[in-house]
Amino acid sequence: MIKAFLYCLCFISLISTSVTASLPSDQTKGTLVKEDSIRIYEVDLVLENATDAFSKTDFDFSLYDINDTHGQMRCGFGIYRAIYETGVIEDWALVNGDLLIQDGLVKFLNHRWRTRGLSNSSYLTKEANLKLTKEGYMVGKIPYFHLFVDEGEPPMLPLYVSFKEHKNSKPIAINSSIGVSAEMWVEVDGWADGVMYLLCNKV
Amino acid sequence: MTRREFLKLTGASLFLSAAPVSGFTKDLPQGNISVILLQGGMDGLTAVPPIGDPALASLRQEIGLSNPIKVNPFFGLHPKLQHFSKLMARGEASIVHATSFPYTKRSHFEGQNYMQGGGSSPFSTTTGWLGRALDLALLPGRALSLELPLILRGSLNVDNFYPARVNGSSKPEKWLIEQITMAHQAEEAKAFQAVGDKVADQARSNIPRDPVSLAKYAGEQMSTKGGPVASVIRVNQFDTHALQGADEGSHGDRLELLDEVIKAYREGLGDAWDQSIILTLTEFGRTASVNGTGGTDHGYASVGLLAGGLIDNSRVISEWPGLADADLYEERDLYATIDYRSVCAACIERVLGLDHDLISQKVFLTSKLKRTYDYIFS
């Protein structure tokens, strides 16, 4: 008797819900299901590393012969865009300032980004990962703001570009002492490359 | 009396009066809720392949995953959901499988309206379920999109944020906006008012607008006091009818973006992650078997991915219907055995402190919503 009554109720609720909502026509799977039919499947995954240790400026230096005994060199630097299609190198720098090369490691000192938006000096100071090879090339990866943010535009996060031994680069003559100039070219995107001009003195 | 108790008792009148209820200050919800809308129909059987089901391999053939992450003997995870898998390992993410809003007609148009509206049928409401929930709790929400999506509509206190890019323009002047606001009425006045509020708020400038950056920004905003309690972000292009790929490919790419968005939310939320829940929502899943063109068509059930510090124990929650012909809905789609509205309701209950019956009636406009809270938050 009670069972029939309950069935009645369920049937009524079936009708009312299927009129208002597009419930599947086959109701048998959906409604008369018991609470504990839902199963909890435990998870077997284990954490391998404690943190997601991955830096955007990770770079494989093993392909290069890094010069780590070289001493100190202090350089003024400026990075400019080299437009691919026209071959023109722009007159206005993306960023300029000073850097130090010590024992093969590049450290950015006082410098300023001109690109506005989110660019500020903490990016290169904290994240840059550049080294000097025995032939005087700078290799590694840095954050790089490649566009000027104008009025009316939202800012963009930096790209991360890799300096390799670009065919246009002119390496630092590390045996000289004063007034050493160099060019480090880097591929950026389809529209332009970057050129870092350097003027260095041994310290 | 705490807010929670108060809302439990007076739910009905609170909704009707629409006036802020005074007298309760304790028990303000500490948590926040984010919904990631996956548009196009996310393929649950690709995102979380039921590797333990013997019927899977023959159904999926050329789009079957060769290298899924093994969550447990029965379920795997798409390799592009790297970050999500790490959260699962940490006990901060769960999966609900074979689930859907009760909608089976496989139309994007209707399905998207329904998943956001949450009413009795598509196009039956002009407000959205999250908007109605926020109304009840009198809390603010924010959409990270150019338009204000249906899911948030209805709340007195929602806005959207999507950085503009109009060359030759600058941040509009407050005075100008005020004058224009006054010339308009109703919805338009309210929207212009929102523009005015935004220009006054310095924190909202200088944000990049790719989905990952927006998710991070949303997280940061939700972690601040007085900031939005809910956010909605969208990831598109899940509608892969042809050549959807497997481990790599179009569907995998969207899952990778979804993974990055979840990661960015976590970065933005910082300490507030412990009080957060993020859930995905899609209009339908996709057909169990691959079609003749390397893709899948519109289906029924899919998965829901949940992440956040409010989850205490990672798990896969499912009443697995099976993939044999007889087990499929209309012999083509994964059957939904869990009403996803219950999952949404559980998240609302956890974050906003509203009572389940209240949520069922006032948010999902039904008296019959099952409570699955304990499966998710215990």
Added chain:
Amino acid sequence: MTESFRVAQKIGLLFRPEDDIPRDIKDWAMGQLSTESKSIGIKSISNSHQIEHWPEDYLPSLSERAEMLRQLRLYEDRIQKDKTLSKIEMDRLLWINEKKNNIRFLDELRFAHRNVYAEDQVKQRFSLFWSNHFTVGISGTTRGLIGHFMDAAILDNLNGSFSNMLYKVTTHPAMLTYLDNIYSVGENSERAIQCRKNNKCKVGLNDNLGRELLELHTVSPAANYTESDIRATAQVLAGWGTIVDKPQLEKFGLFNHWDAFVSNRAEPGTKLVLGKAIYAGKDGLHNLTEHLASHEHTQRHLARKLCQHFVSDDVQSVDIEYIMKIWQQSGGDLRKIHQAVIERAIASKAPKFQWPAIWLFQVLRISDSTYFLGWGDIHKDLNDRRMSAKKVFQELGQPFWAKRQPNGYSSSKSYWISGEFLERRLRFSEAIYNTAHPQFTPKEMMDRIGVNSATRNLVEGLSGRKRKFIALMCSPELMGVQGG
């Protein structure tokens, strides 16, 4: 607003300085439906008042477009397979290839020009309505075809029958590609039978277009079609379309991408769609589209959409019924249907909210601003703050060359009202003032349009011409909404 401007806002694009403002606006509007449509615009912003016809080179035919896409793909393939290139060099070459061979950028600009410089403004409005109804988004090769689709499948067919437009749209390679029908093969077709003999071969039916044809393009879910109907529709469609950039036409003995029915992929047998028997063969699709076009649910569905877009935000059933009646009486004659829409739009005194893209065209026309580049200017580094057409429409939130969902843009006002959308209107107004050299002062425009006192008070209450300009363009009147 004066009656002429009020009507021209609802069903047209407002009046440029060189346009005479008609006295009998209804007469004018009806006459507009027969105006010749031309692709006009400007070659360069440095000579912005020389409005002329777009060069023939930039109006390629379908086969020319197929050839361009072939070239595009050929070079793309070659570049992508070249192992000596770094990723960046590859991107570089791909971009140059795009600029050279992809007609899409010119198509999008031409669309902007057609509207900004239109002499056939009412036809352009109807054309955009139908192009949105029959949405084709970017998907593979469609980027080079959307422009042709809008011109030849929609605009050229505005004065024929709806049935004819439906057939032309459904068989156009853009639609067949966008909704994946080019991959669809009947399960009992010769091709499928052949394929099953080979283990590695996989072909089958794709129901994407079939579903959307019923759901979005014609009868809508209100007709309560079933999955069988969808499947049967897909079967009728199987065999239509080939992959545009592969030289396959000759292989199948076909000459025209628009009429590409590949019989060995077609599903044999009779199919039953919404109670109608559709026989096998090429004519099957024609019979199906005729049946769907004359279906009452189609008429109701589309009458409603037309009202929502042109007549009033709050759709009135009396307007829907009227348009349906004309539809039935005329046998689906689009010119008569459009006339009916115009009549109802004029009769309805309610304001009608305008899409962002329409609003932009209207603002540019009444202020005589040069905001879009000329066809000779694109891809040039002008060092100008102007955005490309692509960026403009993206930012407005209404790109027609984008990966889109097939249901198109909503004509419902509430979709478009959000803080961010309205901020865009303020910003675009400012950008136009700053960079596009409007030729009329706010006062001159207000006088010409005959704005109401509320608008005048708003504008005159502000100091500075720029502020006045922005306020005028964002006033309720110019947006097509009720004032406060």
